[in-house]
Amino acid sequence: MSKTETTLTPRQIVKQLDQHIVGQADAKRAVAIAIRNRWRRQQLSDELRQEVSPKNILMIGSTGVGKTEIARRLAKLTNAPFIKVEATKYTEVGYYGRDVESMVRELLDNSIGIVREQQRETVKADAERRTNDRLVEMLCPAPTVSFPDDEASAEAKESLDRTREKMKAMLIAGDLEEREVDLTIEQKASPMMVGGMGVEQMDMDFQGMLEKIMPTNRAKKTLSVDRARTVIFEQECDKLLDADKLNQAAIELAENSGIIFLDEIDKVVAGEGKSADVSRQGVQRDLLPIVEGTSVQTKHGYVKTDHILFIAAGAFHRHQPSELMPELQGRFPIRVELNDLTQDDFVRILTEPTSSLTKQYQSLMATEGVTLLFTPDGIEELAAIAYSVNQTTMNIGARRLYTILERLLEELSFEAPDMSKGKLTVNEAYVKERLGAVAEDEDLSRYIL
Numbered sequence: 001m002s003k004t005e006t007t008l009t010p011r012q013i014v015k016q017l018d019q020h021i022v023g024q025a026d027a028k029r030a031v032a033i034a035i036r037n038r039w040r041r042q043q044l045s046d047e048l049r050q051e052v053s054p055k056n057i058l059m060i061g062s063t064g065v066g067k068t069e070i071a072r073r074l075a076k077l078t079n080a081p082f083i084k085v086e087a088t089k090y091t092e093v094g095y096y097g098r099d100v101e102s103m104v105r106e107l108l109d110n111s112i113g114i115v116r117e118q119q120r121e122t123v124k125a126d127a128e129r130r131t132n133d134r135l136v137e138m139l140c141p142a143p144t145v146s147f148p149d150d151e152a153s154a155e156a157k158e159s160l161d162r163t164r165e166k167m168k169a170m171l172i173a174g175d176l177e178e179r180e181v182d183l184t185i186e187q188k189a190s191p192m193m194v195g196g197m198g199v200e201q202m203d204m205d206f207q208g209m210l211e212k213i214m215p216t217n218r219a220k221k222t223l224s225v226d227r228a229r230t231v232i233f234e235q236e237c238d239k240l241l242d243a244d245k246l247n248q249a250a251i252e253l254a255e256n257s258g259i260i261f262l263d264e265i266d267k268v269v270a271g272e273g274k275s276a277d278v279s280r281q282g283v284q285r286d287l288l289p290i291v292e293g294t295s296v297q298t299k300h301g302y303v304k305t306d307h308i309l310f311i312a313a314g315a316f317h318r319h320q321p322s323e324l325m326p327e328l329q330g331r332f333p334i335r336v337e338l339n340d341l342t343q344d345d346f347v348r349i350l351t352e353p354t355s356s357l358t359k360q361y362q363s364l365m366a367t368e369g370v371t372l373l374f375t376p377d378g379i380e381e382l383a384a385i386a387y388s389v390n391q392t393t394m395n396i397g398a399r400r401l402y403t404i405l406e407r408l409l410e411e412l413s414f415e416a417p418d419m420s421k422g423k424l425t426v427n428e429a430y431v432k433e434r435l436g437a438v439a440e441d442e443d444l445s446r447y448i449l
Contacts, residue, residue, distance in 0.1 A: 010036050012434055013077065020355065022348045027425050029335045030057050031074050034309060034334065038257065041307075044065040053306070056291065056331055058265070058321060059313040061338030064397015067313040071261040080257040081111035087268045087312075092282050100286040102297040103260055104303050111254035112300070115246055130236040136168050138181040139225075177226040184220050185231065187292050247300040258308040262287075265313030269323045284325045287386040289330045341390075341397050346383035349398050350374075357405055368416040370407075370424065382408070385431070385439045389449050392442050402447055408434050 008016070010032035017028045036053050041052045059067045068084060075082030083106045090100045120127075140163055170176050221230070268283040290296070293306030312332055321329065341349075350358050358374045365372040386400045408431065412424055424430075438448050 008035070008078070013074070016077050017070065017073055020353050021066050021069055021340075022345055022352060024070065024338050027059055027061075027066070027070055027338050030334050030336045031070060031311070034073065034263070036077060036307070042256075050306075053293070054309045056310040056312070057333050057334045057336065058231060059311065059336055059338060060316050060321065060333040061313070062315050062317075062340055062395055062397055064395075064399040065341055066398070067338060068261065068263065071259065071311050071313075075259050076099055077239055078257070079114065080259050081107050081114055081254050082259045082260040082261070083107050083110055084263060086263050087265045087283060087287070090268075090286065100283070100290055101296045104254075104290065104305060104308075105298045105310070107260060108250060108254050108298050108300060108303055110246065111250040111258065116241070119241055119249075120237050121238055121279075126240055127236040130239075131232045132168060132171055134232050134236075134265050135171055135181065135225060135229065136164050138162050138183070138228075139171070139176065139179060146180050158300045159168055171225070177224065179213040179225045179226060181228050183218055183223055183228050183231060184218055186218050193374045198420050202437040247349070251301055251303055254308070255304050256307055260308055260310050262310060262312040263322070264314055265317050266316045266321075269319040281325075284328050288325065288328050291328065339396065343383050343387040346398070346401065347379055347384045349401065350382060357401055361405060361409060365412065365416055365424075368419070369421040370412070370416045370419050371422070372412070373423070373425045375425060375427040378426040378431050381428045381431040382426075385435055385449070389445050393446050393449075400449070403436065407438070407449060 010029065013032035014025075014028045014098050017032075021028070034057060037052075037055055041049055044052065059070075072082065072084070074080075083103060085103045085106070090103075140160070142160065167176070207380055241319070266361060268280045268287075292306050293304065295302045295304050310332070321332075321335065350356055362372045362374075382401070382404060386404055389404075390396065390400050408426070411434075416422075435449070438444050
């Protein structure tokens with residue numbers, strides 16, 4: 001259980017999500033409650049805790065309305081392991097595709113990264129000290145012959161020590177960053193395919209054995225001190241960290257705080273009379289034990305999926321959630337419908353989030369010394385065009401704004417380096433001049449916007 005989850009209430013989680021995502025209050029409340037329920041579960045007795053299952057969520061809504069962003073921001077907010085997978089990439093065993101258990105292995109890899117980053121802080125000071133010592137040794141190596149035990153050699157040793165101390169001081173002060181050193185980098189060979197089978201689909205014991213016998217590639221590279229420091233620091237951290245303890249902590253984090261976002265779940269609903277239906281039904285059948293709770297074998301140990309939070313999402317334009325397998329439906333007790341975006345929503349998306357698109361472009365242009373201003377009527381016109389194009393072509397939600405703004409500011413992006421601290425105001429007239437003709441031509445907008 002991550003520390004952040006133990007402190008945030010549902011109201012606080014929603015407030016944090018509001019800073020990045022416009023609207024969709026029902027979905028925000030649902031995920032906030034699901035996260036709080038994890039904290040509540042941890043307060044129960046051991047016996048009762050094992051009986052409480054996560055309240056998995058099914059999000060229903062068109063593309064670009066915020067389904068993925070809500071899940072991604074939630075994971076970042078709670079520092080929880082998170083992966084997004086598309087259900088259509090999986091097929092039942094015997095059909096070409098990916099093993100559904102691979103999503104749990106990917107989640108564990110994500111969890112290992114989080115735990116490693118946390119534990120690295122505990123060894124950071126020692127790793128930095130060791131890194132500096134190794135760099136000093138490279139910059140000022142000891143003589144290849146040993147000193148005889150006499151007065152002259154004692155003075156030579158003291159001189160070497162003084163030189164190294166000066167070198168270390170210069171190193172810490174950052175005065176030697178451009179110097180070059182020779183560094184040996186080791187990398188374990190890892191075959192991606194064996195006999196046509198992906199490594200992730202092999203038996204984990206066999207995979208582990210295979211990795212142990214694979215040769216280690218050693219390559220000597222000449223790097224600047226600046227670049228070598230990064231490589232050596234990682235090597236020293238690996239030496240100081242206990243791999244077994246790290247992996248066990250990562251497994252516990254994945255089991256209790258992991259979030260798997262299953263996108264396009266509606267596309268594995270089987271229709272009638274289609275050859276792909278056997279595979280689609282098979283995907284649902286294979287997903288069921290993962291969502292219900294099972295143990296998945298990984299090269300780091302078994303991972304139980306009983307308390308991983310699954311958030312499934314789909315547009316459900318052609319099918320209904322009720323067409324999923326009844327057993328799978330039952331594993332997603334919380335269902336929320338996300339609303340299609342209105343023109344007013346587009347205005348808010350362009351202005352309210354802390355990292356809105358308009359603020360991003362303003363910051364990007366500022367790096368060139370160009371001041372970019374968006375007037376209220378310019379924002380309104382952009383929102384109107386985005387809404388109109390979504391209505392007349394394919395509705396891709398807020399993603400439409402990316403294309404429109406890129407088209408709008410294409411010339412500015414090209415000319416900015418030569419403008420010498422120029423200024424551009426994006427008002428209604430400018431938007432109509434740059435986008436009006438394209439937006440009005442439905443056939444043209446299909447290709448350009």
